Amino acid sequence: MLLLIRRSEEDDDDDPDGWSVPGYVELKELGKGASGRVVLAEHEGTGTKVAIKYLADHLSRDPQFVEAFRAEARILSEVEDPQIARLYEYIEGPQGSAIVMELVDGVALRAILREHGPTEPQSALVVLKGSLLGLAAAHERGVVHRDYKPENVLVNREGQSKLADFGIAARAGSTGAHAGTPSYMASEQWAGAPASPSTDIYAATATFFECLTGHPPYRSPGDILGLRGKHEESPIPVDEVPEAVRGLVRRGLAKKSDHRPKDAATFLVELEAVAGAGYGPEWEEEGRGSLARRAALLLLLFPLAGAAAGGTGLAQTVLGWSKRSMNMVLAGGLALVLALGGFFWYQPVHESGNPSEPKPIDSTTSPTPPPR
Structure with a gap:
């Protein structure tokens, strides 16, 4: 599966953390913290419910965090399987980065x-x-x-x-x-x-x-x-x-x-x-x-419980971290609907052991694909 990167040119200087992925209607927030937010959303073309993981604005300006977030999307694109929460698309632009994923209700x-x-x-x-x-x-x-x-x-x-x-x-x-x-x-x-x-x-x-x-x-x-x-x-x-x-x-x-x-x-x-x-x-x-x-x-x-009423649903996410704490884990993005059970610590390292050079990514620029 090719990692689909949609380059978004939209920018919202008034509310940099409040931008939304074009083509989706947000229904409710599933979690929010220092590293970003996770929302339940609906694809406008198909009505499919999805989970969207947004990287926080202050981390979107940090190349190391952006690369780690992108790396999570890359890996998800390579391990498509019915037993794994599926990636729909990865969006990156001036306003930030986001991963659109299958919603596991x-x-x-x-x-x-x-x-x-x-x-x-x-x-x-x-x-x-x-x-x-x-x-x-x-x-x-x-x-x-x-x-x-x-x-x-x-x-x-x-x-x-x-x-x-x-x-x-x-x-x-x-x-x-x-x-x-x-x-x-x-x-x-x-x-x-x-x-x-x-x-x-x-x-x-x-x-x-x-x-x-x-x-x-x-x-x-x-x-x-x-x-x-x-x-x-x-x-x-x-x-x-x-x-x-x-x-x-x-x-x-x-x-x-x-x-x-x-x-x-x-x-x-x-x-x-x-x-x-x-x-x-x-x-x-x-x-x-x-x-x-x-x-x-x-x-x-469950995430869809009370969605219409804007309830808080399932999500307890790894989102309430300071940047200092996040620098200890650099965990490649936000957990989808997970509670932190005790991360040790982590640095993004490629096969060569060299963390300084991000790996190339196959990318495609396209309009919003309907989740299937």
Whole structure:
């Protein structure tokens, strides 16, 4: 998929943070903060609802932030898949930058776990399967998510999940500063090893563990170094999960990366075999139904809930940061409808490890495309 960059010439000197992407009608704001805003909007030509992520005006004047925001759009354009929130277009002009994305009318897995506690094993397997499908599409294209966690999994009213927020994704093999959320980071990720699909496998398994138990596999409140030590050295707590899935947890949380499945597609094959053997041929239908019921109880948090009335909806976004804090993460844009679960820190680095030269982008100048 070609990254579509629409060059907008509109400018609004009176309200630089209030510009709107031409061709869309904004319905309500989903989140706002120092780094920008996220809005629910409707495409004028088709009526399709979308989420638009605007980079804040003060950051739009910073080439490093603009490049990071553009890099998120580039990666999204390369990993188009039904399990990943889809990019429609990227807009850049004198007034700022924006990403137009598929609106996932659902609730973050984090909210489901917070409100309802652990899920049934079948539902946890459904979440893991959906995420592995999305990660497999990214891995096939050489992209590592690097920040998989419950905040980045969105569940709709049918119990289907989509993976979101590729803000700190990187090319497989690229090196640079530490990146990720501590509770879900593999030992080699803490050590700053090159980006690898194996770290996504670890994070997805840690989230699977949390679905089953209500908490991440390792905890050390207020002690970041202690938490790192547990990820690196503590035994895998397989006794806390049902016996039928202990093998999956043991494989996915292996301390050494070469002891884990090599990529999401490989792990997906293992999951299907384990789920069928442990929970029968109807495991997926049962798990999705249970997950849908849990999500339905949080319907008022969905982005489209109360849209006509201008309600606040689902979004809790990574938007309330000072520029100093943002300089620590440089996270490549705004999270779509996510709550911050604990970014470590990040610097945008390309495969060569050199952050100074942005990569070229294929671009097309065109009128607003109707979302499909």
